[in-house]
Structures are given as structure tokens and as C-alpha cells.
Amino acid sequence: MSKKKLKDFFKQSISSHIKANSGQDVSQATEAEVWAALSRAIIEHVADNWAETKKAYDKTRQEHYLSAEFLVGRSTLNNLVNLDIYDEAKDALKDLGFDLTSILEEENDAALGNGGLGRLAACFMDSSATLDMPVTGYGILYRHGLFKQVFDNGYQVETPDVWMEDDFAPVVPHRDEKQRIELATGDVYAVPYDLPITGYHTDNVNTLRLWKAEPLTPFDIHDFNAGNFQEALEEKNQAEDIWRVLYPNDTTHEGKVLRLKQQYFFASASVKDIIRRHKENHGDLRTFAEFNSLQLNDTHPVIAIPELIRLFMEEGIEFDEASEIAKATFAYTNHTVLAEALEKWDINIVKELIPNVYSVIEKIDAKFRAELAEIDAHPGKIEYMSMIHDGQVHMAWLASYVSYSINGVAQLHTDILRKDTLHDWEDIYPGKINNKTNGVTPRRWLRNTNPELSALITKLLGNEDWVKHADKLEELLPFADDKKVLKQFLDVKKIKKQQLADMVETSLGIKVDVDAQFDIMIKRLHEYKRQLLDAFYILDLYYRIKENPQEDWTPRVFFFGAKAASGYVRAKTIIKFINEIAELINNDSDVNNIIKVVFVENYNVSKAEVLFPAADLSEQISMAGKEASGTGNMKFMMNGALTIGTLDGANVEINGQVGDENMFLFGAKEEEIVEILPSYDPKVPYEKTPGLKRVVDTLIDGTFSDDNQGLFQDLYNSLMVGDWDQADQYYVLGDFASYREAKDRAAVEFNDKETWARKAWINISKSGVFSSDRTIREYVEDIWKIEETKI
Numbered sequence: 001m002s003k004k005k006l007k008d009f010f011k012q013s014i015s016s017h018i019k020a021n022s023g024q025d026v027s028q029a030t031e032a033e034v035w036a037a038l039s040r041a042i043i044e045h046v047a048d049n050w051a052e053t054k055k056a057y058d059k060t061r062q063e064h065y066l067s068a069e070f071l072v073g074r075s076t077l078n079n080l081v082n083l084d085i086y087d088e089a090k091d092a093l094k095d096l097g098f099d100l101t102s103i104l105e106e107e108n109d110a111a112l113g114n115g116g117l118g119r120l121a122a123c124f125m126d127s128s129a130t131l132d133m134p135v136t137g138y139g140i141l142y143r144h145g146l147f148k149q150v151f152d153n154g155y156q157v158e159t160p161d162v163w164m165e166d167d168f169a170p171v172v173p174h175r176d177e178k179q180r181i182e183l184a185t186g187d188v189y190a191v192p193y194d195l196p197i198t199g200y201h202t203d204n205v206n207t208l209r210l211w212k213a214e215p216l217t218p219f220d221i222h223d224f225n226a227g228n229f230q231e232a233l234e235e236k237n238q239a240e241d242i243w244r245v246l247y248p249n250d251t252t253h254e255g256k257v258l259r260l261k262q263q264y265f266f267a268s269a270s271v272k273d274i275i276r277r278h279k280e281n282h283g284d285l286r287t288f289a290e291f292n293s294l295q296l297n298d299t300h301p302v303i304a305i306p307e308l309i310r311l312f313m314e315e316g317i318e319f320d321e322a323s324e325i326a327k328a329t330f331a332y333t334n335h336t337v338l339a340e341a342l343e344k345w346d347i348n349i350v351k352e353l354i355p356n357v358y359s360v361i362e363k364i365d366a367k368f369r370a371e372l373a374e375i376d377a378h379p380g381k382i383e384y385m386s387m388i389h390d391g392q393v394h395m396a397w398l399a400s401y402v403s404y405s406i407n408g409v410a411q412l413h414t415d416i417l418r419k420d421t422l423h424d425w426e427d428i429y430p431g432k433i434n435n436k437t438n439g440v441t442p443r444r445w446l447r448n449t450n451p452e453l454s455a456l457i458t459k460l461l462g463n464e465d466w467v468k469h470a471d472k473l474e475e476l477l478p479f480a481d482d483k484k485v486l487k488q489f490l491d492v493k494k495i496k497k498q499q500l501a502d503m504v505e506t507s508l509g510i511k512v513d514v515d516a517q518f519d520i521m522i523k524r525l526h527e528y529k530r531q532l533l534d535a536f537y538i539l540d541l542y543y544r545i546k547e548n549p550q551e552d553w554t555p556r557v558f559f560f561g562a563k564a565a566s567g568y569v570r571a572k573t574i575i576k577f578i579n580e581i582a583e584l585i586n587n588d589s590d591v592n593n594i595i596k597v598v599f600v601e602n603y604n605v606s607k608a609e610v611l612f613p614a615a616d617l618s619e620q621i622s623m624a625g626k627e628a629s630g631t632g633n634m635k636f637m638m639n640g641a642l643t644i645g646t647l648d649g650a651n652v653e654i655n656g657q658v659g660d661e662n663m664f665l666f667g668a669k670e671e672e673i674v675e676i677l678p679s680y681d682p683k684v685p686y687e688k689t690p691g692l693k694r695v696v697d698t699l700i701d702g703t704f705s706d707d708n709q710g711l712f713q714d715l716y717n718s719l720m721v722g723d724w725d726q727a728d729q730y731y732v733l734g735d736f737a738s739y740r741e742a743k744d745r746a747a748v749e750f751n752d753k754e755t756w757a758r759k760a761w762i763n764i765s766k767s768g769v770f771s772s773d774r775t776i777r778e779y780v781e782d783i784w785k786i787e788e789t790k791i
């Protein structure tokens with residue numbers, strides 16, 4: 001289509017969608033209505049290609065990516081750039097009297113994920129579509145995504161995220177493809193809602209299929225007519241609870257049941273959908289594994305394994321054959337070695353909710369035990385490795401057995417899986433555990449969020465090929481010694497810092513200096529990620545500045561963005577502590593012209609898109625061995641920030657790319673931690689590291705107030721009281737001295753603008769391997785065995 005035709009199409013389509021939706025002329029429409037109409041127009045624009053893509057995929061071997069989370073964020077800008085129709089849409093809107101940039105701000109984030117795991121799934125969708133790979137995502141259409149965070153006197157308060165309350169235009173329902181889901185508490189329907197996934201400069205349009213639960217009958221008419229209005233709606237409410245919210249609090253029994261219900265609901269619906277399509281396209285169920293592979297994103301969808309076997313048995317296939325097909329169909333990704341995150345379900349919960357599935361799990365368990373006995377495995381080992389033991393169903397073990405691949409998400413993480421978490425499995429099935437280092441999509445995280453840097457890169461490389469072939473970023477390396485280019489990079493960085501500064505001033509009323517070093521830590525709040533280490537550093541720096549005000553301190557702004565799980569009290573205490581530090585520093589005129597602390601409220605994908613491009617320093621400071629990969633580290637690097645970090649997760653591979661001289665490494669290594677912790681006494685660094693006692697003691701000496709709730713005392717105790725496996729288990733005090741040295745050095749080095757820019761430029765040039773296109777290619781070649789299927 002010509003540019004003129006495209007623009008006319010958008011004008012016409014937007015106008016008629018507004019008319020159809022509101023009965024009004026476009027001139028009367030609100031910006032939110034215009035956004036909705038624009039996203040409808042995009043669907044109209046891709047509809048034929050979308051249908052054709054589905055048809056093409058149905059003829060070939062396909063991958064199905066099952067994930068309880070897809071942290072998509074906004075879609076519209078991404079779609080406009082991918083489809084190469086940005087300018088036409090912008091001009092069309094201009095003619096209609098609207099500004100595209102402010103229309104795009106109307107889109108609510110689809111926050112259907114907690115953090116890295118969900119965002120990874122979204123990046124994988126983008127890469128699969130861009131590479132024309134037959135991959136379909138399957139998840140849940142949560143009515144309320146991740147909670148909205150507000151600060152009340154520095155405390156986190158959660159409020160519901162009402163992202164789709166006024167209808168969410170970009171998803172389209174397929175009521176004719178609904179599935180009936182069997183639950184002991186009453187059957188429900190699963191109705192699919194599809195989100196089109198456009199690829200960058202390709203015609204293929206992939207699908208993210210999100211399930212919504214509906215009651216079998218809208219309400220009980222007899223109860224209603226008898227005046228029993230509550231009872232009449234009971235079934236409806238039960239169904240609506242299933243898709244009501246992402247990650248319901250599972251500290252109560254009811255919460256646990258609901259979470260298993262969600263998992264079974266979407267796993268069963270997805271498996272039934274995939275079986276339906278297979279039967280339609282290939283007839284014979286026995287060829288299922290030839291045409292289908294299902295990737296399980298962590299243990300959340302693992303209940304799909306017994307469900308698939310159960311459904312095959314219903315179709316007359318014997319258990320043994322069905323389980324062999326399942327083994328050839330499923331692949332499992334592990335994302336964490338934290339023991340508390342490896343899912344286990346009480347036998348009774350599973351039995352009560354899905355009794356027919358439970359009996360299949362028993363069969364799998366018996367088969368596995370028999371296989372181990374056959375190879376003379378030690379009885380203790382058999383007991384430990386079995387899916388059912390200690391009164392619980394062990395989902396990671398179930399997935400490890402009934403799958404043809406188990407993968408970790410960064411080299412170090414995979415090594416730890418092999419030698420530790422899953423070492424018994426490595427012994428019995430050597431080669432099954434493999435590594436697929438995570439990646440991030442350069443479309444969203446560079447091209448779209450940093451158009452200024454992208455324009456510079458495109459100018460230097462002569463074309464935009466790097467957006468699809470991120471390895472080409474390496475061709476930027478020679479410019480590391482080009483002073484003119486480095487100056488242009490610094491100009492871009494300043495623009496991005498100004499944009500962040502504007503956002504912070506508008507939303508929080510805090511003014512920051514864009515010439516200061518922007519030091520940014522954005523990720524979920526968790527003790528192992530060690531936001532507390534950063535907080536202690538800042539507080540120590542505050543006291544040092546107070547003592548030596550005339551020293552040549554580098555101006556710095558410390559940014560945080562983090563949500564704590566609603567039931568995770570200690571993480572919430574750390575948020576309060578950082579907010580207290582921010583209050584102290586930002587209001588002290590002795591220091592607030594040198595340092596400031598900004599805790600960005602309600603950190604989400606849209607805010608991340610402003611934060612990553614503005615960073616000078618990227619905080620990746622988890623205790624070595626705990627962060628499986630991290631993906632924020634990659635987004636910072638792509639946008640020209642230097643990493644301060646431990647040798648943990650993908651930081652190890654970033655270090656492999658840029659070398660020690662282009663990042664700030666500190667802290668104990670994983671193998672050292674293993675040695676140190678058994679005899680570690682945090683009181684030693686507490687007493688011996690100058691300044692450390694002073695900052696730790698602020699938790700208990702009245703410097704800060706937690707309104708007498710004992711929260712800071714508990715945080716203090718977590719660091720200082722108990723044996724080695726209790727006191728300071730994340731080695732915050734142990735790594736403090738080394739962190740301070742590295743961060744002080746990063747502050748001094750920042751003053752040499754050109755050297756800093758050179759290092760940042762090397763980081764950008766070396767970031768290509770962290771494109772999720774590379775990751776997806778590896779999944780495709782080593783695990784999925786699917787082929788490029790271009791329409």
C-alpha cells in the first residue's frame with residue numbers, strides 16, 4: 001500500500017471505529033477513545049496476515065509457549081514500528097486533530113506478570129514473530145494485573161490495577177473456540193482472547209492467546225426469581241475469581257487453592273486447544289509430538305503434563321504410550337534456584353480440586369519409581385526424586401521427568417542446576433539439562449524506548465538492519481575512539497536523562513540535576529537482590545559528605561524502582577527504609593545539591609522504558625549464585641550504562657563481553673560464597689568495616705521511624721541475629737566494603753566524561769548477544785526444532 005493510501009486507511013478506519021463504538025464523530029472523541037480506535041485500526045490492518053499466519057503454522061511443527069505471566073506493557077507503539085506504519089498513523093491522527101505521542105500515553109500497561117519471568121515471555125513473543133517462527137503464547141487474561149503501588153508515608157500500599165475495566169481494545173475474543181474445564185468445585189468455560197503479536201518488518205503476525213473464565217450459565221434464574229440474588233450469582237463469582245488477579249496471595253489455604261485453579265485452568269484450556277488444532281490439521285493423535293512442542297515457563301504450567309496424558313487416555317491411548325508422547329512433547333525452563341520458589345502442592349489440595357489429574361500424577365510417580373528401581377537407584381534417592389513424596393506434589397520434579405529438555409536461563413545458573421538443584425537428574429539423564437541465556441528484544445528496549453540513540457546507531461551503520469540483527473551492533477566498536485561520536489552519545493544520554501528528570505519532577509515533585517551521575521536500581525524488591533546494600537552505601541555516603549563537605553564529591557542521583565510482594569513484610573520494610581533515607585537526604589541542604597534519592601512509585605514497564613535509557617550506572621548487585629539471570633542488566637547495557645555488579649547470573653556473560661575494565665565488579669563469587677557462609681559471622685564486617693556499624697545501627701537507634709511497628713528491628717535482626725544460615729544470609733555486610741570501593745571508583749571515573757562515554761559505547765557495541773532473537777534461535781535449534789515459516 002502506498003503511504004498516501006495507508007494514511008487514508010487509518011483516517012477512515014479510526015473514524016469509523018469511533019463512530020461504531022460511541023455513535024459520535026471523531027471530533028467529539030476523547031484521547032482514550034482515539035487510542036482504542038487506533039488499536040482496532042491496527043487489528044483491521046493486520047487481520048488478513050494474521051489469519052494467513054495461523055493457517056501456515058497449522059501445516060507445520062509448532063511451538064506453544066505456556067506461561068502464567070506475559071508482562072507485555074503497552075503494544076501500540078511497538079506495533080506501529082514493527083509494521084512500519086508509524087508515520088502514516090501519525091499523519092492520519094494529525095489530520096483528525098490529534099497528536100500520536102499523547103494518544104499513545106492513553107494506553108494502560110498490560111501488567112500480566114511480576115517481573116523478569118513475565119517480561120522474558122513477552123520479549124520471546126516479539127522475537128518469535130520477528131523471526132517468522134511458528135510460536136504461540138498461552139496464558140491468562142488477568143482482569144487485574146500486578147497491583148499498583150502507592151506510597152503512604154513511605155510505606156508501600158497496594159491497589160488493584162484496573163487496566164481493562166473500560167474494555168481492552170487490542171484483544172479479540174474467539175468465543176467459538178471456548179473450552180470446558182473440569183473442576184471439582186464446578187466446571188467453567190475458558191474463552192480465548194487473542195492479542196496479535198507483530199514482528200519487526202515482517203508480514204507474519206503471531207498470537208498470544210489469553211484465557212478468560214466464564215460460568216456455564218450466567219446466573220441461576222430460579223434462585224434469582226426466588227429473591228436469592230447472592231446464591232444466583234455464586235457460580236459466576238466462582239468463575240470470575242479464576243481470572244480476577246495475577247498471583248493471588250497464597251499464604252492462606254484458599255489462596256493456594258485459587259492459584260492451583262488458575263494454573264490448571266489455563267494449562268487445561270491450552271492443552272485442549274492444542275489437541276483440537278492437531279486433530280483438525282493432522283488427524284492422528286499419535287503424531288502429536290511430531291507436530292507439537294510445549295515449553296513450560298517455570299513450574300506454573302507444569303500441571304499441563306498430567307492433563308495432556310489424561311486427555312490422551314480419554315481418547316483411548318494407554319497410559320504408557322500417552323506418557324511417552326508427553327515426554328517427547330514437553331520442555332521445561334527453570335528460572336530460579338531459590339528453594340521457596342520451587343513449587344510444591346499439598347496432595348490434598350490437588351486431590352480435592354482435580355482428582356482425575358491427581359490419579360494420573362500417581363501413575364507417573366509409580367512409573368518413575370519403577371524406572372529408577374530398574375537402574376538400581378538408592379531407595380532414598382528414589383524417594384527424594386519422586387514427584388509425590390512428603391505429602392506433596394513436586395512440580396519441578398514432575399517437569400524434570402516428563403520432558404525432553406530442561407534449561408536454565410544463564411550459564412552460571414545452568415551450572416548450578418547441574419551441580420546442585422538438579423544434580424540427580426543430571427546423573428540419570430546426562431545432556432538433558434541445557435543452557436539458554438536470556439535476552440531482551442532490541443525493538444522495545446532500544447529502538448522504541450531510545451529513538452535518539454537508535455538514530456545515531458542507524459546513521460553510523462548506514463541502515464536499520466541492526467534492529468533485526470543485533471550482532472551488527474558490534475560494528476559500532478571502532479567508534480569507541482571517535483571523539484565526535486562519543487560527544488553525540490553524551491548528548492543523547494543527556495536528552496534521556498532530561499526526560500527522566502521531567503517525569504520525576506512531574507510525578508514526585510523532586511528536581512534532579514541531569515549532569516549528576518544517574519545510578520539506577522530497578523527490579524523486584526527481594527532480599528537476595530540486595531537493595532539494602534545500595535541503601536547502606538547511600539546512607540554511609542551521606543554521613544561521609546556531612547563530615548567532609550568540601551571534598552570533591554561527584555554529584556549523583558540514586559534511583560530505585562521496586563514492588564514488594566504484598567505478603568513479604570521484610571521487603572516492604574526495605575522500601576520504607578529507603579524512603580526514610582530519601583526524606584533525610586533530599587531535605588538536608590548540606591547534601592542535597594550533591595546527592596538525591598528518588599524512589600519511583602509504581603515501577604512498571606512504561607516507567608522502565610524511561611528509566612533504562614537514562615542510566616549511567618546499572619545496579620546488578622545480587623548475592624552471587626542467587627539471581628538466575630537478570631534481564632534488566634541487558635537493557636541497561638544496550639542503552640549505554642556501565643554495570644556495577646557481582647559475578648551472578650548473566651552479569652558473568654556481560655563481563656565476558658566487555659571485560660573487567662568496562663564494568664565495576666565487586667563482591668564474593670559464587671564458589672567463594674559457598675565456602676564463606678558456613679562459618680560467616682556478620683558481626684565481623686559490622687565491627688571492622690569503617691562506617692558500617694553506623695548505618696546498620698540506624699535501624700535501631702531512632703534515626704528513622706517505622707511508627708513503632710518493630711519493622712526496622714526485625715530487619716536489623718535479620719542481619720545480625722542467629723546462626724550462619726539465618727544472620728545476613730545474603731551477605732550484605734560481608735560484601736559492603738567491596739561494594740563501597742567499586743561504587744566510589746565509579747563515581748570518580750564518571751568525572752572523566754570521555755573515558756566514561758568510551759566504556760558505555762563498548763557496552764552498547766557488545767550488547768548484541770543479549771538480543772532475545774539470539775535466545776529464540778537457540779531454543780529453535782536445540783529444543784523446539786521448528787522452522788522459519790514466512791507467509
Ligand code: TH1
Pocket residue numbers: 114115116117118120298335336341409438627628629630631649
Ligand atoms: C526470574 C529470575 O529471578 C531472574 O533472575 C530471571 O532473569 C527471570 O526470571 C527470567 O528468567 C524469576 N521470576 C520468577 C517469578 C515467579 C517464580 C519464580 C521466578 S524466577 C513467580
